[in-house]
Amino acid sequence: MRLNIKVSATDGQARRGQVTTARGSFQTPVFMPVATRGAIRGLSTHELASLSAKGGTRAEILLANTYHLMLRPTADVVEQLGGLHDFTGWGDRHMLTDSGGFQVFSLQPKTDDEGATFRSTYDGAKVKLTPELAVRIQERLGADIQMVLDVCAGLPASTTVLREALERTVDWAARAKAAHRRIEDQSLFGIVQGGDNLELRRESAQRTVEIDFDGYAVGGLSVGETREQMMESLEAAIEHLPSDQPRYLMGVGDPLSIIEAVARGVDMFDCVLPTRLARHGTLLTSEGRLNIKRAEYARVTDPVDPDCNCATCVNYPRGLLRHLTTQGELTAQILCTIHNLTWILSFVEDIRSAIESGTLETLRAATVQTWQQMSPERKGEGFPQ
Ligand SMILES: [Zn+2]
Structure with missing residues (x-):
């Protein structure tokens, strides 16, 4: 069709x-x-x-x-x-x-x-x-x-x-x-x-x-x-x-x-990208990439991204995600995947609103500011070894 x-x-x-x-x-x-x-x-x-x-x-x-x-x-x-x-x-x-x-x-x-x-x-x-x-x-x-x-x-x-x-x-x-x-x-x-x-x-x-x-x-x-x-x-x-x-x-x-x-x-x-990063404990946030495995998050009560309304950010502190991720718990991968996919949905939602209000250039400039250090990721995940 x-x-x-x-x-x-x-x-x-x-x-x-x-x-x-x-x-x-x-x-x-x-x-x-x-x-x-x-x-x-x-x-x-x-x-x-x-x-x-x-x-x-x-x-x-x-x-x-x-x-x-x-x-x-x-x-x-x-x-x-x-x-x-x-x-x-x-x-x-x-x-x-x-x-x-x-x-x-x-x-x-x-x-x-x-x-x-x-x-x-x-x-x-x-x-x-x-x-x-x-x-x-x-x-x-x-x-x-x-x-x-x-x-x-x-x-x-x-x-x-x-x-x-x-x-x-x-x-x-x-x-x-x-x-x-x-x-x-x-x-x-x-x-x-x-x-x-x-x-x-x-x-x-x-x-x-x-x-x-x-x-x-x-x-x-x-x-x-x-x-x-x-x-x-x-x-x-x-x-x-x-x-x-x-x-x-x-x-x-x-x-x-x-x-x-x-x-x-x-x-x-x-x-x-969002799901693969999540499984490795790398989270997409309004301030850029966040590696949840870092020791500095061990005692942090804040959510991954205070601007995010996903179930992970609403319910769990960074300290828990850091603990589960460093221990290789399956639940950590699930919670991080929920966050990264919700974050991408929100990002796309912001892009749609920006186009509607004629403010895409502003969002683009802010996105460059936050993400310019992140290179395009290569594809090709999924091959069983
Ligand atoms: Zn979230």
Whole structure:
């Protein structure tokens, strides 16, 4: 289904909107938490659904990884159990699946025109993923939005490598579009590649738009480049994307990159960052990163972030979180995950309000002040060792 975005307010290039799908609608800009194997680590989907920012913003769309689900428990099992919405308990809320491309290309697969052959990280079995198969698998997983199989080159990369990735991505995108048949209730997004080469980014965007997708993602970023290079590449791509369809920056989720990308017209984000940091005791706060393991918090009665209304901040002192985290208690990971996801929801809520009131520049300047020390995080979590 062709998605449209109804923009209710703009501030510069930033837009506040609502995306309508076959299932319903979700508000943008939006952050999608990552349920790698069908669950957020340490948090059930019903708990995730209950998280709420001060102004009532909740998680409306969840991302699951095709790579993991196709291998375990397999798309067949997920389909038999009613598709991802029923299988994960996420119910009637929105869900997006990636194509598996990012994980597969992290494994340095054998790639030819037909597809990518790799060894499963679960049992070493040889698996071949083609653009058609990626569509078919995601059809059975049943998310509302599926992504085309793309070729993602790590950075830095030569122009030859980036050109080859672009050509193959465009070719595979056209094949994915031709294979996409569940069009009444599933949307298919194209992915712009091109690395940090601005000419290639423009060309990739133009050629992907020519194929005509329901929405557009910018991929192959946060793979080793600086934030400045990331933003230049993003601008080059966005210039050529249609304004009436959603734009999604894949795998980017640190606060500064989010607000910088929103300021350039991005609507959707996903990243493992908030949940991964939480599991290591690193908390996102209005004053920046906080490492809860530090000895100085042992006797502190204050919450993690006095401005946060999550269950962790309302109920527990820093001293308890520090104790549980340093002792490796599972509950520490759960409490930190609740906080970090609620914090990101609140941050996105603040961005939406700022766009509506025309004050995004003020929030952007404050965000730069707080977060400029934090570099963009690399993606690729989730490989079992
Ligand atoms: Zn909190």
